[in-house]
């Protein structure tokens with residue numbers, strides 16, 4: 001069985017069984033609020049995304065649900081989709097007020113339904129290099145967007161070449177007729193730490209130039225994962 005299928009068929013999220021360690025696998029409350037503030041800078045100031053007040057959005061593979069909750073606090077109507085029973089238990093304990101959907105990201109396809117689909121660090125996408133299946137998952141996300149909708153993917157590269165080849169994915173999706181924009185790989189850490197100083201694409205690039213030596217150093221000598229944000233925008 002391929003690594004992708006092995007992970008995809010795992011019904012449990014074993015890390016969640018050890019309660020002490022859950023927040024190394026899913027974002028906690030305080031970091032989630034900061035993350036969402038930073039994602040909004042990317043969405044509104046760099047991508048120029050507009051979101052109607054009656055929007056419909058979903059966090060796919062939402063973990064403990066704090067990120068979805070933080071989106072809801074800024075009037076983004078984010079449902080929370082999770083797969084494993086262990087994670088659903090954690091999600092209900094921590095964020096029971098969310099609209100929780102138990103479902104499998106691999107089967108997720110709801111045509112033209114969502115303004116914003118968000119997915120962060122679901123290891124099927126981020127940690128297994130299995131192009132065909134990953135391509136299909138992203139393709140289903142694009143089909144599930146309303147015209148003008150956005151899919152925001154956050155993934156990391158700690159064990160490349162075993163992780164998704166993000167550059168390959170970007171190049172292929174830039175030729176996809178359904179899309180009007182596939183962004184570059186934005187460094188999540190720059191948004192998380194410096195979002196108050198990012199005003200537009202150019203100021204992000206300046207901050208990236210300043211920050212890059214540190215990213216390079218940590219990656220090379222401390223085996224640090226770079227977490228990227230990639231935005232896919234569907235044509236109107």
Ligand SMILES: C[S@@+](CC[C@H](N)C(=O)[O-])C[C@H]1O[C@@H](n2cnc3c(N)ncnc32)[C@H](O)[C@@H]1O
Nearest residue numbers: 013025026027061062063083087104105120122
């Ligand atoms: C590393 S956690 C990240 C959680 C959250 N997105 C965050 O960034 O805090 C990955 C989550 O994806 C969920 N997951 C894994 N495979 C999935 C699938 N096929 N469908 C939906 N969720 C899945 C796991 O149960 C886990 O909660």
